[in-house]
Amino acid sequence: MTARQKAIEAISSHKVTSTQNYLEHAGEDIYGSYVFHEAAQRQFLAKAVFKKLRRTIEGIEPFDPAIADAVAQGVKEWAMAHGATHYTHWFVPMTGATAEKHDSFLNPAGEGQTIAEFSGKVLLQGEPDASSFPSGGIRATFEARGYTAWDVTSPIFLQVEPNGVTLTIPTAFVSYTGEALDHKIPLLRSQEALGKQALRVLRWFGNSTSSRVFTNIGPEQEYFLVDRRLAEQRPDILLAGRTLFGAPSPKGQELEDQYFGAIRERILAFMMDLDRELWRLGIPSKTRHNEVAPGQFEMAPVYESASVGSDHNMLVMSVMKRLAPQHGLALLMHEKPFKGVNGSGKHNNWSMGTDDGENLLEPGRDPHANAQFLAVLAAIIRGVHTHADLLRATVADAGNDHRLGANEAPPAIVSIFLGEQLEDVVMQLESGVASSSKKSGKIELGVSSLPVLPMDATDRNRTSPFAFTGNKFEFRAVGSSAPIYWPQTVLNTIVADSMEKLADDLEKLAPNDMAGLSKILSAIVKEHKQVLFSGNGYSEEWHAEAAKRGLPNNKSTVDALPALETEKAKKVFSKFGVLSERELAARAEINWERYVKVQNIEANCAIEMAKTMILPATAKYLAEISVAASVSKGVKQVSDKVAALADKLVDGIHALEKAHHGAHEAGSLHAEAKTYKEKVIPAQEALREVVDELETLVSDELWPLPKYRELLFQY
Ligand code: ADP
Ligand code: MG
Numbered sequence: 001m002t003a004r005q006k007a008i009e010a011i012s013s014h015k016v017t018s019t020q021n022y023l024e025h026a027g028e029d030i031y032g033s034y035v036f037h038e039a040a041q042r043q044f045l046a047k048a049v050f051k052k053l054r055r056t057i058e059g060i061e062p063f064d065p066a067i068a069d070a071v072a073q074g075v076k077e078w079a080m081a082h083g084a085t086h087y088t089h090w091f092v093p094m095t096g097a098t099a100e101k102h103d104s105f106l107n108p109a110g111e112g113q114t115i116a117e118f119s120g121k122v123l124l125q126g127e128p129d130a131s132s133f134p135s136g137g138i139r140a141t142f143e144a145r146g147y148t149a150w151d152v153t154s155p156i157f158l159q160v161e162p163n164g165v166t167l168t169i170p171t172a173f174v175s176y177t178g179e180a181l182d183h184k185i186p187l188l189r190s191q192e193a194l195g196k197q198a199l200r201v202l203r204w205f206g207n208s209t210s211s212r213v214f215t216n217i218g219p220e221q222e223y224f225l226v227d228r229r230l231a232e233q234r235p236d237i238l239l240a241g242r243t244l245f246g247a248p249s250p251k252g253q254e255l256e257d258q259y260f261g262a263i264r265e266r267i268l269a270f271m272m273d274l275d276r277e278l279w280r281l282g283i284p285s286k287t288r289h290n291e292v293a294p295g296q297f298e299m300a301p302v303y304e305s306a307s308v309g310s311d312h313n314m315l316v317m318s319v320m321k322r323l324a325p326q327h328g329l330a331l332l333m334h335e336k337p338f339k340g341v342n343g344s345g346k347h348n349n350w351s352m353g354t355d356d357g358e359n360l361l362e363p364g365r366d367p368h369a370n371a372q373f374l375a376v377l378a379a380i381i382r383g384v385h386t387h388a389d390l391l392r393a394t395v396a397d398a399g400n401d402h403r404l405g406a407n408e409a410p411p412a413i414v415s416i417f418l419g420e421q422l423e424d425v426v427m428q429l430e431s432g433v434a435s436s437s438k439k440s441g442k443i444e445l446g447v448s449s450l451p452v453l454p455m456d457a458t459d460r461n462r463t464s465p466f467a468f469t470g471n472k473f474e475f476r477a478v479g480s481s482a483p484i485y486w487p488q489t490v491l492n493t494i495v496a497d498s499m500e501k502l503a504d505d506l507e508k509l510a511p512n513d514m515a516g517l518s519k520i521l522s523a524i525v526k527e528h529k530q531v532l533f534s535g536n537g538y539s540e541e542w543h544a545e546a547a548k549r550g551l552p553n554n555k556s557t558v559d560a561l562p563a564l565e566t567e568k569a570k571k572v573f574s575k576f577g578v579l580s581e582r583e584l585a586a587r588a589e590i591n592w593e594r595y596v597k598v599q600n601i602e603a604n605c606a607i608e609m610a611k612t613m614i615l616p617a618t619a620k621y622l623a624e625i626s627v628a629a630s631v632s633k634g635v636k637q638v639s640d641k642v643a644a645l646a647d648k649l650v651d652g653i654h655a656l657e658k659a660h661h662g663a664h665e666a667g668s669l670h671a672e673a674k675t676y677k678e679k680v681i682p683a684q685e686a687l688r689e690v691v692d693e694l695e696t697l698v699s700d701e702l703w704p705l706p707k708y709r710e711l712l713f714q715y
Pocket of ligand 1 (some may be wrong): 218
């Protein structure tokens with residue numbers, strides 16, 4: 001029996017085992033049990049310390065170092081009561097994965113004795129060696145010093161594993177020179193920038209009660225699960241996170257029976273496990289369902305503040321990765337694990353709110369009469385139009401290149417969908433005052449026993465990258481594996497830029513000068529309405545139309561990343577102190593490097609698999625049918641075809657090797673990336689075509705790689 005057959009036999013007798021005592025741990029009783037949340041803080045901290053800490057967490061005052069030791073003591077007691085022996089500063093370096101280094105609480109105290117120690121200093125600041133994290137040129141290898149600093153706004157939590165517990169402190173990561181080396185710091189800076197400008201706008205509208213404006217996010221997370229025993233037989237899945245070869249399965253997603261379909265027992269067991277783990281971590285996991293492609297699923301949390309929500313999304317991904325093997329599953333977080341079926345994204349729902357509970361994106365029943373909402377909306381339209389290229393660059397990477405613009409995900413053209421009602425109101429604004437809002441209706445089902453449904457004023461548009469969905473925008477172009485700090489950072493910054501202009505203009509007007517306001521909004525709409533589009537974003541016509549409107553259409557990472565290197569980009573980031581020129585340049589550099597490295601890994605992997613797995617299987621098959629070919633014309637035909645493909649395979653390997661070599665020789669990083677895009681990827685695609693055709697001819701028994709039909713349907 002081959003390894004594939006063994007795996008399939010094992011899958012067919014796989015038993016789903018229960019991993020959660022769901023009656024005892026129903027939900028609300030476990031929610032946040034791994035988190036040093038408000039109730040735990042109250043219990044483990046002296047009253048005065050507790051009160052002061054809360055004021056920092058709620059953004060009212062900066063952290064007072066005088067309470068650091070007392071807080072650390074309380075945190076330690078709480079953690080040790082839960083069995084913790086170690087602590088770690090947890091951060092998100094520019095690798096895009098989280099990082100942590102564990103230290104134990106124990107300190108030797110004389111012969112055979114230890115005491116558990118955890119000081120305020122250790123809580124506040126860590127010093128991981130920064131030299132082995134990407135810095136985009138900010139740090140040389142010999143300049144190793146970097147610091148982690150406690151992010152008081154993100155809850156401290158426990159990582160609970162079968163053999164012990166680690167106290168985990170979310171932190172920001174900076175270099176010795178004070179430059180951001182992580183994804184968190186720029187996000188926090190962008191929040192402050194946006195909050196400040198938005199508050200100026202609110203003040204003009206007479207709001208005197210709110211003291212802070214911040215952003216909320218709800219990232220919907222798509223992912224694939226396949227059987228681990230099959231996945232581990234594929235070097236491409238292990239190393240590249242996606243299949244580099246694979247003929248289409250005879251059945252794909254065409255019956256449309258997967259989306260929202262009944263969830264298989266084994267998958268549901270994973271999801272239930274996941275939900276409980278997330279609840280324990282205080283992550284408000286809410287929605288779970290089958291997605292469009294076979295083997296594809298989605299989870300969505302309830303929205304939270306942008307920085308906590310972004311941290312939580314990192315945790316969601318890592319908890320998924322940890323739990324999947326316990327269910328005999330492999331998690332594929334890649335944007336496009338399988339050619340020919342849908343890939344995975346992360347819909348990033350985004351809104352702005354005040355500390356006293358107002359959502360600035362809530363249009364109300366009569367949006368035309370809601371002047372403040374219209375002003376905020378106009379500012380967003382201007383920000384997104386002015387910096388569409390930047391927003392596009394935030395979702396550019398090798399994985400997402402397989403998805404964007406592929407008629408399953410939004411196009412690479414950034415446009416805004418407002419829906420019929422709002423678009424109508426915005427068009428009225430152009431010519432002066434908006435005086436009416438199209439009304440929502442009712443949906444009669446024609447069956448007396450069924451309820452009459454209220455109809456939303458606006459339909460949805462799944463093809464738009466940036467869609468208004470009721471009281472929030474949904475940025476739908478983010479890749480499934482990407483951390484979401486960076487897209488948020490850019491969104492906040494470009495909206496802050498536009499809000500600043502709006503506030504400058506408003507502050508020149510007398511309070512309540514609605515005619516003056518109309519003039520400002522009308523000018524914004526006139527200049528920026530080109531970015532509004534409610535048609536089919538997948539269509540050819542839109543590409544032509546967008547070009548006419550002058551909207552950027554940066555189809556690949558190589559086309560998109562230069563947007564980070566323009567004067568316009570430098571200006572907008574440095575103006576608000578979100579990123580200095582050096583910090584921005586570092587980010588661009590890291591993105592280019594990452595693209596090149598991913599393509600390099602994929603090319604290496606494809607070459608090795610073709611040489612050591614596909615070619616031997618092909619040769620073996622030719623030998624196996626050679627006798628039959630000498631007596632059967634039909635078999636001879638097949639044998640000739642396979643022999644010809646074997647030659648093509650070897651040629652294809654050589655061509656890819658040559659192109660790959662060319663990339664290494666290209667010189668600059670930009671030139672290397674360009675060579676990967678223009679030469680290596682096409683060579684790899686050509687090789688794939690040969691391999692995929694061989695897969696349809698070579699004996700199933702000899703084929704060394706688990707096939708699409710097995711990966712997508714056998715779990
Ligand atoms: P939709 O059906 O429009 O996709 P859902 O209700 O399913 O909306 O929510 C999708 C995600 O958007 C969820 O994570 C949800 O918590 C989040 N969300 C809802 N309202 C807001 C808001 N005002 N700001 C940010 N995210 C929000
Ligand atoms: Mg949605």
